[in-house]
Amino acid sequence: ITRMRFQWDWLCLGILIINSVTAEIENEETLDADVEVEDFDKQSQEPNVGRDKSSLEVVYQTPKPTGDVYFTETFDGGLSGWVLSKTKKEDTDDNIAKYDGKWEVEELKENTVPGDRGLVLKSVAKHHAISAMLTKAFIFDNKPLIVQYEVNFQEGIDCGGAYIKLLSSSDDLNLEYFFDKTPYTIMFGPDKCGEDYKLHFIFRHKNPKTGEYDEKHAKRPDVDLKKFYLDKKTHLYTLVLKPDDTFEMLIDQSVVSRGSLLEDMVPPVNPPKEIEDPSEKKPEDWDERPKIPDPNAVKPDDWDEDEPSKIEDPDAVKPEGWLDDEPQYVPDPNAKKPKDWDEEMDGEWEAPQIPNPKCETAPGCGHWVRPTKNNPKYKGKWKAPMIDNPNYQGIWSPRKIPNPDYFEDLHPFEMTTVSAIGLELWSMTSDIYFDNFIICSEKEVADRWAADGWGLKKLVASTNEPGMFSQLVTAAEDHPWLWVLYILTLALPVGLGVLFCWPAKKMDEDTDFKKTDISKPITKGELKQEREELDDNEIELEEEKENEDTVED
Numbered sequence: 001i002t003r004m005r006f007q008w009d010w011l012c013l014g015i016l017i018i019n020s021v022t023a024e025i026e027n028e029e030t031l032d033a034d035v036e037v038e039d040f041d042k043q044s045q046e047p048n049v050g051r052d053k054s055s056l057e058v059v060y061q062t063p064k065p066t067g068d069v070y071f072t073e074t075f076d077g078g079l080s081g082w083v084l085s086k087t088k089k090e091d092t093d094d095n096i097a098k099y100d101g102k103w104e105v106e107e108l109k110e111n112t113v114p115g116d117r118g119l120v121l122k123s124v125a126k127h128h129a130i131s132a133m134l135t136k137a138f139i140f141d142n143k144p145l146i147v148q149y150e151v152n153f154q155e156g157i158d159c160g161g162a163y164i165k166l167l168s169s170s171d172d173l174n175l176e177y178f179f180d181k182t183p184y185t186i187m188f189g190p191d192k193c194g195e196d197y198k199l200h201f202i203f204r205h206k207n208p209k210t211g212e213y214d215e216k217h218a219k220r221p222d223v224d225l226k227k228f229y230l231d232k233k234t235h236l237y238t239l240v241l242k243p244d245d246t247f248e249m250l251i252d253q254s255v256v257s258r259g260s261l262l263e264d265m266v267p268p269v270n271p272p273k274e275i276e277d278p279s280e281k282k283p284e285d286w287d288e289r290p291k292i293p294d295p296n297a298v299k300p301d302d303w304d305e306d307e308p309s310k311i312e313d314p315d316a317v318k319p320e321g322w323l324d325d326e327p328q329y330v331p332d333p334n335a336k337k338p339k340d341w342d343e344e345m346d347g348e349w350e351a352p353q354i355p356n357p358k359c360e361t362a363p364g365c366g367h368w369v370r371p372t373k374n375n376p377k378y379k380g381k382w383k384a385p386m387i388d389n390p391n392y393q394g395i396w397s398p399r400k401i402p403n404p405d406y407f408e409d410l411h412p413f414e415m416t417t418v419s420a421i422g423l424e425l426w427s428m429t430s431d432i433y434f435d436n437f438i439i440c441s442e443k444e445v446a447d448r449w450a451a452d453g454w455g456l457k458k459l460v461a462s463t464n465e466p467g468m469f470s471q472l473v474t475a476a477e478d479h480p481w482l483w484v485l486y487i488l489t490l491a492l493p494v495g496l497g498v499l500f501c502w503p504a505k506k507m508d509e510d511t512d513f514k515k516t517d518i519s520k521p522i523t524k525g526e527l528k529q530e531r532e533e534l535d536d537n538e539i540e541l542e543e544e545k546e547n548e549d550t551v552e553d
Contacts, residue, residue, distance in 0.1 A: 058460060060115040063436060063452035067445035071134040071421060073437040074453070075105050075119050083175035085129035085424075090181060092127075099179065101128030101425075108433060109154050110232065111461040116453070118150070118435030124428060131167065131175045131422030134439065138166075138418045143441040145241040147188055150454050152234040152433035160427025162434070163189030163200050169419040178422050183213070185416045188239045188249075190229065197225040199256065201239060201249055203415055205269055209407050216265040216412075221249065221257035233461055234433070236454040238446065245413045252458075253450065261412040269412045271405055280398040287391045293384035303382050310372040319363035326365040329353040 062076045073081075088097040101123040107116065121128055138145060151162045165184040167173060173182075187202040201218035228235050228251055238250040241261075249257040262269055331351035341349050359365040421437065436453035440446055 071439040099129040101126035121432040154431040159193040161191035166418040167420040169417040274400040276398040291386040297384040299382040312370040
């Protein structure tokens with residue numbers, strides 16, 4: 001009993017510990033980055049600290065590339081090197097065609113890292129265009145292309161994009177005239193309108209036969225992208241193109257889509273070898289019907305198409321007590337004509353109808369009508385049964401001919417050289433934040449760059465995250481049904497605690513009671529009486545045994 005009580009005590013203690021730990025769990029995230037962190041002065045902390053104020057202080061240093069790069073931009077030094085477009089968007093009303101959307105260089109509104117600034121799209125329902133030349137052009141030969149940058153939809157996003165364009169090299173490229181028709185090689189980044197959440201990867205492929213360019217779109221990622229647009233956090237977008245004609249798209253350094261430039265683009269890079277002959281037409285006598293009505297079938301003589309599907313049930317009997325002379329509804333006897341009723345204007349007043357109270361206890365009122373039932377003679381309209389079509393020729397399709405536009409590009413990675421980067425955007429939401437652009441060929445360089453910029457933002461945001469209790473309350477505000485789940489979750493350990501702890505208390509009381517009885521002192525007289533009773537029992541057992549032996553003899 002003592003051992004069982006000990007186990008119950010430990011079980012109760014374990015339940016209490018689990019509840020305590022669960023209530024204190026924080027949604028913590030770890031970060032593999034070298035960040036200088038200074039502890040806050042705890043005595044200076046106040047109870048009402050804003051969410052955007054971190055519980056630790058960070059020392060920010062402008063990221064510096066650790067290897068060979070083609071372009072980097074932190075915006076900590078402003079917009080030096082960036083060019084605002086001075087042109088207009090084509091095929092658009094003049095009042096909105098101009099690229100007059102405002103750009104600013106600012107710190108984040110929430111989870112601010114002091115000194116870390118980014119490019120912010122400020123205007124609503126305006127066209128924005130800004131671009132910059134790369135430090136050196138990227139030539140698609142034997143090195144991977146890695147494009148990486150940060151985006152924060154600080155106000156969420158209703159309809160708008162945050163994608164970038166890598167502009168194609170040309171002798172007449174003028175950034176002051178950068179607009180939607182400016183030739184680009186790659187377009188990459190998030191885009192959203194309504195409930196359509198996209199992550200674009202588009203490249204313009206040059207047809208080797210005609211010299212014309214066609215857009216090739218990567219297939220949509222299989223993951224749900226919604227949270228990246230609505231959580232108001234800074235996210236890291238990365239595109240990796242490899243010389244083996246494969247690609248990867250990553251968000252926050254996790255792959256969300258990967259594929260082949262030859263197999264996973266729409267439309268495909270290479271056209272089909274054969275196409276359907278456009279000049280061929282289906283013959284008029286071509287029969288595509290696999291089944292036809294039996295031409296030899298004859299409608300049976302006893303098939304009556306005029307029989308109704310329902311008939312009156314001749315066996316039905318009017319229920320006893322049916323009130324034939326009582327109407328289902330009668331005038332309300334308690335209704336009174338309104339004082340302002342004008343019979344000349346409103347007509348003769350009639351009391352409103354109410355259900356006949358006499359019908360409430362009767363099976364029915366009014367004229368009784370026999371119920372209907374299915375007609376056993378009903379067969380419907382006769383149709384000839386279907387048989388296999390002896391003239392069936394299959395589904396017609398035109399013959400295949402060699403595709404006159406066929407070509408085979410085995411290495412679509414070898415795209416048009418890139419010499420500039422640009423953002424050409426329209427948005428119905430303001431304050432879209434961009435930061436820490438990098439174009440390079442080495443993964444280690446991009447990862448180190450991300451750790452010094454995005455990693456620091458992620459650390460600050462993680463520190464400012466509310467505790468688990470606050471997150472649960474916030475979730476329940478959006479989804480009230482979660483309160484039921486919370487109550488059940490809390491009630492379960494409490495119920496287990498009562499179930500296991502309460503019986504232990506009762507058993508202790510019983511044990512104590514029995515111990516009290518056992519420890520009660522016995523007098524000499526009582527002891528002598530017990531011994532005499534034992535002796536009498538032994539004598540009775542011996543006599544019974546002798547009687548049994550006598551019977552056996």
